[in-house]
Amino acid sequence: MEQSFIGLMTDFGEDDFFVASLRGVIANINPSAHIVDITHRVSPFDIAAASFILRSCYKYFPAGTIFLIIVDPTVGSSRRILLAETKRYFFIAPDNGVLSLVLEEENRIRLRELKNKKYFLPELSRTFEGRDKMAPVAAWLSKGVSSNEFGPLTSEYKRFHVQRPELEEGEIVGRVLYADRFGNLITNIPESMLKLLQNETGLESFVLNVGGKEIFAFGECYSGVERGMLLFLVGSLGLIEIAARESSASRKLKVLSGDEVRIVAVERPGTSESKQKRQKRFSRKKIRFYVFI
């Protein structure tokens, strides 16, 4: 497994000397490393967003890529720094939950605690362990140093509770996970769940409820409706997304990450949930549908 790509994600922004310091440290240790920026614009301290962004792109990277994830509100405290090794990738991150979504998708994870000072910078600060510990380790790892070298195996790591959508009484109840730059609202509802809903209800069409509004248009692409109109569709991650054509669904709906989303099946496209509700003859049994967002 070649190890020369380093995928870099931080909440440092790009205004200061922080990211440049990381790049310098890595280049100094391994001039052949290919640094690939994931993003440096995670909202400060937003571990959940960072976890979602990583989960949404890491599989596209070459085998051997080392992901260096520095979103670290408790930097310098006793929180540990982890090196996680999966079949294809390495992840270096503080043990604060930021790897939750990625590690739920992987099996056979080898976890280590980064401890070996030999691979840290000689002078250590308490407030920039990304520069002083994590970046040098990523660089040495990319240079071929064996992962055993960096610290002892460990089995525990912090993870946050992953909200899963539910299918219940002919209704999917999910959540908004992420609002992207365009204002598209990505939910935790996978495409496959719509098919389950169709099977259960025998109905073909859907209405989506979010932020007190009903959305009737279920499209195949963003431009399937008039400019500015709301629609929902299967997004590029295979998850249901709420969008407004060439506009921001997030702003239009005043909806944010964590807000509830409900999808019901209806007889004809464009009919309202309320009318349909009365005719519902759905089983009362509650189906839990486990998806890693």
Next chain:
Amino acid sequence: MEQSFIGLMTDFGEDDFFVASLRGVIANINPSAHIVDITHRVSPFDIAAASFILRSCYKYFPAGTIFLIIVDPTVGSSRRILLAETKRYFFIAPDNGVLSLVLEEENRIRLRELKNKKYFLPELSRTFEGRDKMAPVAAWLSKGVSSNEFGPLTSEYKRFHVQRPELEEGEIVGRVLYADRFGNLITNIPESMLKLLQNETGLESFVLNVGGKEIFAFGECYSGVERGMLLFLVGSLGLIEIAARESSASRKLKVLSGDEVRIVAVERPGTSESKQKRQKRFSRKKIRFYVFI
């Protein structure tokens, strides 16, 4: 023609997982490709601005550079994806007009429609064809796959109407094309047109009218006037620019892309157009001056 540089421009911003996904896909197919970011901060869906940015920098890149332009409001619709090949460069972009300004500057363009699924990702989404189709094709192309492979030749492509400045009755009438990060207003008026105006009128000096204001200072560089003062000058693209020293002309003038700009020749620097107008003895014939912005 070596083909290892991939110039990447999108309107994805840098907050999300979109650009990272593109970088991952390319690195996975061709680890030796050099990805060079042009910008990812085109205003969402602003095809005209994207076209202008590309036109303003592409000629500085090495021969063989593959430009991957993903500003794509109608992603997933029936709009085609194009591969344009010129003498020195390749351009991959949706067929939505974003290549208008570049292709007007080039002759001998070979156009293809990207169709060969062999070079797409195995799983295709409807909302992220940049990741699933365009990035992989760029990567394979950079690896040396012949452009014939990607799809059939085509001759038509969407282009938008290019506004050209006019020289008419001793007056240049043009438009603001672009406001840059500093608030400088770049017009579609080339330096050469000022010389035509001088020849026609026999007058040496100029006054520029924009947003209901007259600007008298015609400088050689931004610092040619007092701090905050408005001036106009020949910018780095050879086009007339309106600027305010260490300040924003766009904000001062409340002028945006598309707004009209007029330049008249006057006898002495600093004199007003209105005084001069009465003395005009200009021919009435209308000269159309074709410049690609």
Next chain:
Amino acid sequence: MEQSFIGLMTDFGEDDFFVASLRGVIANINPSAHIVDITHRVSPFDIAAASFILRSCYKYFPAGTIFLIIVDPTVGSSRRILLAETKRYFFIAPDNGVLSLVLEEENRIRLRELKNKKYFLPELSRTFEGRDKMAPVAAWLSKGVSSNEFGPLTSEYKRFHVQRPELEEGEIVGRVLYADRFGNLITNIPESMLKLLQNETGLESFVLNVGGKEIFAFGECYSGVERGMLLFLVGSLGLIEIAARESSASRKLKVLSGDEVRIVAVERPGTSESKQKRQKRFSRKKIRFYVFI
């Protein structure tokens, strides 16, 4: 000394075609150059901030790195362009003070004025000398052209006055140098000065005064206090920083670069300066403490 890394810092932002033009010019001259972005988000024309950012990260880069610093409000005027060569690095920048902080940290500097048109682009604009002169020179230098080639030696360069903290009557008086993306306020007071203050006063604890407020919490890391609380600590540059846990000290305190910061020694942590002041028995001699920020 290998010379293939080019560290790029500008105030161009990332929205326009400016940075892309630089990257293209460099890639065209030396396709093997490794361009490493420092930042392009320096506030327009903010020479002091640019100088501070550069000073805060340059030492982490590999020997031979060429730093190309384009923050250039007087571009196109008669201001010179400099090439500074130190034991480990090269710096190319306009002669406007932007190298002040770096060059104060270095000895044995060889300075040249960039003059040799052979290494400029054939067509020169007056408003984008970064693209037309500085980037090509960086690229040729990275390709191995000797620095003698680019222009004659010079000894003078513009530098700005560097504010130094003072230790006086049991009190450190310093300044805020920089507010980072998190709102942390980085001062010009080095850790070592706290020790001097302890020695002089025999007192162990400190209180920091800034913006009319007293801060009592002196921590080891940002998470050493409750969320939102103000503290001060030794930051990653070895300088005293004022922070608010997972919040912005800059916003909370309404304090900016240049504002005064005072630190006094007190008997017990958490006691106020005013109570202590009366008991002061400090020597009246004024100690000047020279630190390059």
